[in-house]
Amino acid sequence: MNHPELPESSTPSADAGGEQTAGRTVFFVSDSTGITAETFGNAILAQFEMKPRRVRLPFVNSVEKAHQVVRQINETTFAEGRRPIVFTTLVDTEVFAIIQSGCKGMLLDMFGTFVHPLEKELGVKSNHRIGRFSDVSKSQEYHDRIEAINFSLAHDDGQSNRELGSADVILIGVSRSGKTPTSLYLAMQHGLKAANYPLIPEDFERRHLPPALSEHRKKIFGLSIQPERLSEIRNERRPNSKYASLDNCRIEVAEAEAMMRRSGIRWLSTTTKSIEEIATTILQEIRPERLAY
Numbered sequence: 706m707n708h709p710e711l712p713e714s715s716t717p718s719a720d721a722g723g724e725q726t727a728g729r730t731v732f733f734v735s736d737s738t739g740i741t742a743e744t745f746g747n748a749i750l751a752q753f754e755m756k757p758r759r760v761r762l763p764f765v766n767s768v769e770k771a772h773q774v775v776r777q778i779n780e781t782t783f784a785e786g787r788r789p790i791v792f793t794t795l796v797d798t799e800v801f802a803i804i805q806s807g808c809k810g811m812l813l814d815m816f817g818t819f820v821h822p823l824e825k826e827l828g829v830k831s832n833h834r835i836g837r838f839s840d841v842s843k844s845q846e847y848h849d850r851i852e853a854i855n856f857s858l859a860h861d862d863g864q865s866n867r868e869l870g871s872a873d874v875i876l877i878g879v880s881r882s883g884k885t886p887t888s889l890y891l892a893m894q895h896g897l898k899a900a901n902y903p904l905i906p907e908d909f910e911r912r913h914l915p916p917a918l919s920e921h922r923k924k925i926f927g928l929s930i931q932p933e934r935l936s937e938i939r940n941e942r943r944p945n946s947k948y949a950s951l952d953n954c955r956i957e958v959a960e961a962e963a964m965m966r967r968s969g970i971r972w973l974s975t976t977t978k979s980i981e982e983i984a985t986t987i988l989q990e991i992r993p994e995r996l997a998y
Contacts, residue, residue, distance in 0.1 A: 860900035927972030
């Protein structure tokens, strides 16, 4: 019998990661996109020193597809000689039962772990609808997030001064200090309108913030970076240039930090922080009015 091809996205690890984790496979099985299962699963896996082969199996929404998933997981178990780890976000009880009873992997059911205890505690049954997370695309929050992304793209690297008053946060810092990725993360993850402005030699000569930012001081947050790391990043873009030289990076970073101190601007170094840590710090410091705390 021919079975319908199951959508699959596989991201193999670049190396074996040592004997303990060599060949270990992690499956993310979902009746929708699989993003929730993968995000949650990766957050748990990050607690361990391992580099597994990741396989996303989305849209597992029928009995036939469930059987196909079981075969794929069991074939992997046989080929690798160890149980794969299987994260699931499956709402359909029949589909989940097939995978639970048939697969030889280590099964971690997120709904069973969290939703069922909450049903008992709240005294309310969950919706148990396939693809429930996709409903977010119809919400006002989703449309606000899209608007925030468009705003952040339009106000990247100081390319526009228009409507800065509607920004939730304005990031400043020297070129390549992490302003653009942080702005986009704040927009995509938190729905914040994040503008960013580079601090350039002309600003240092004036010893003042760019004029367009002066009336928005309360929304400004600064990003800095160690000169050595900045030089490495800039050399990837413009190797052996004055822009990327360590001496120039030291001067720019020192001038930028001095300017932020003079102006009373809160700032942090991005050198050793993840983008999530940077964003969380900014949210705690700026505390945008549209977010609830």
